[in-house]
Amino acid sequence: MQDDFSQCLVLNTRMAARAVTRRANRKLRGFGVTATQFSILTAARQRPDRSITEMADSIAMERTTLSRNLDLMARKGLVRFAGAEKGNGRLCSLTEEGDVLLDKIIPIWRASQAELREKLTQPDWPSTIKALQELARL
Numbered sequence: 001m002q003d004d005f006s007q008c009l010v011l012n013t014r015m016a017a018r019a020v021t022r023r024a025n026r027k028l029r030g031f032g033v034t035a036t037q038f039s040i041l042t043a044a045r046q047r048p049d050r051s052i053t054e055m056a057d058s059i060a061m062e063r064t065t066l067s068r069n070l071d072l073m074a075r076k077g078l079v080r081f082a083g084a085e086k087g088n089g090r091l092c093s094l095t096e097e098g099d100v101l102l103d104k105i106i107p108i109w110r111a112s113q114a115e116l117r118e119k120l121t122q123p124d125w126p127s128t129i130k131a132l133q134e135l136a137r138l
Helices: 009-031 035-046 052-058 063-075 096-119 125-136
Strands: 079-083 090-094
Touching (some): 009 125, 052 063, 063 079
């Protein structure tokens, strides 16, 4: 029996994730942020003044990747840090500039979400794999 690796969920999911990320990065380029940074901005808006560890856990991101991106966004004036009450942790929140930028990006994000949802209308397995393969081609 020969395995059909084209049906591998891991492979198809990773390919789709990379394609969706590339697509989002193209749409966000004009705003000066990446898809990763957009996710961070939304997390900071939803729950401000969380520690970097708490934020990393909430968006399933490596703490070092989050810290690196937060430092870049702080230099751009999009986020700010405050010291934690205990220890040497940093708490992150949006600046006014970050909040305004996020408001500009959200309509683009909503339109992109709607476009992607159209590709994923069938919940059965063959349709799921086909949808992941289609997303990988974006």
